[in-house]
Amino acid sequence: MELAFFYLFAAGIVGASLLMVTRANVIHAALLLVLAFLFMAGLFVLAGAEFLAGVQILIYAGGIMVLYLFSIMLMNVGVAVRLRQWHRQSVLALAAAVLLGAEVWAVLGRGGYPGAKAWGWGLGQTPGNVEALGEVLYTKFLFPFEVASILLLAAMIGAIVLAKREITR
Amino acid sequence: MAEILGAFFRDYQSINSYVPIFIFTLVAFGFAGVTLVVALLVRPHRPDPAKLSPYECGIPPLMEAHERFSIRFYLLGILFLLFDVEAVFLFPWAVRYDYLGLFGFIEMMLFIAILLVGYFYAWRKEALEWA
Numbered sequence: 649m650e651l652a653f654f655y656l657f658a659a660g661i662v663g664a665s666l667l668m669v670t671r672a673n674v675i676h677a678a679l680l681l682v683l684a685f686l687f688m689a690g691l692f693v694l695a696g697a698e699f700l701a702g703v704q705i706l707i708y709a710g711g712i713m714v715l716y717l718f719s720i721m722l723m724n725v726g727v728a729v730r731l732r733q734w735h736r737q738s739v740l741a742l743a744a745a746v747l748l749g750a751e752v753w754a755v756l757g758r759g760g761y762p763g764a765k766a767w768g769w770g771l772g773q774t775p776g777n778v779e780a781l782g783e784v785l786y787t788k789f790l791f792p793f794e795v796a797s798i799l800l801l802a803a804m805i806g807a808i809v810l811a812k813r814e815i816t817r
Numbered sequence: 818m819a820e821i822l823g824a825f826f827r828d829y830q831s832i833n834s835y836v837p838i839f840i841f842t843l844v845a846f847g848f849a850g851v852t853l854v855v856a857l858l859v860r861p862h863r864p865d866p867a868k869l870s871p872y873e874c875g876i877p878p879l880m881e882a883h884e885r886f887s888i889r890f891y892l893l894g895i896l897f898l899l900f901d902v903e904a905v906f907l908f909p910w911a912v913r914y915d916y917l918g919l920f921g922f923i924e925m926m927l928f929i930a931i932l933l934v935g936y937f938y939a940w941r942k943e944a945l946e947w948a
Contacts, residue, residue: 653839693835703905711898718894721886782913786921794924796906797931800899804935807895808944811888 654694660687674720678713685709698777892944903932 664684671677685708692701785793871878910917910925917924939945 690839699909702908706905707898707901711901714894714897718886718890722888722891723885778909778912782909782911783916785909786913786917786924790924793906794928794931797903797928800902801931801935804896804899804932805938807892807899808939808942811892811895812942812944 654691657687657690657694660684661691675717678716678720681716682709682713685713696777699781700777702778889947896939896944899935900932903929 661684664680664687668677668680668684671680685704689701689704689709692698692704867873906928907925910921914921
């Protein structure tokens, strides 16, 4: 049953991604990327990574896509990109895709990702991913967690300083 | 390959709580899809230039609707993304609040306080203002 869902989501990702890279309109491509992200979230849920699924939807499909769409609209690529869809990178891209696929196949064929066995619990028996993360993140990884807030603060101030100078000039 | 993936997803109990979400998503997409397809099949299709213009009985459009967005959206987008990330950190804390107790509370208040500095900085620098 889970396998059927896996194939469903995997087919969704592949289909949405194929549609995405073949669209002439970049806005459509961006929206198809959202669809691919949603299917990916479904895949994360199947793998027991609920938190990752939530992050996928909140941050990627929500936050990152806002920036993507914004940069598309800022550059006004609508006309320019529509003219020339096929550039000469296709051979290189195909080679990279085949290489990556072979790599993934080799790792999976050897019995899964070796790092997966290093975790305290096996895959498929995770006791509620979000709860487990909450227990570890706010006790054992307290310091990195607080440092993350400093990092966010730095990003915020940096963005304001850069963009404000741009606007007032 | 199939065995590995099968082992990957076997015996996962709490996945069942996602079945309603899946059905809900199916119904939502299905509703939109069926409505569009049925409308496409039933409606008459007799276009003419006036009908296809953006405003059939208004002034003719002066330029394309695709306009370059203002750089100001960049700031709002970045700030949204950063507070989005902050909100994500709240979820694991909220579900294990009983376990973390006062310690976790103070910790999270510190986290939020540091980010509030950024918020007040943005406010002070009028990054949230449009003009």
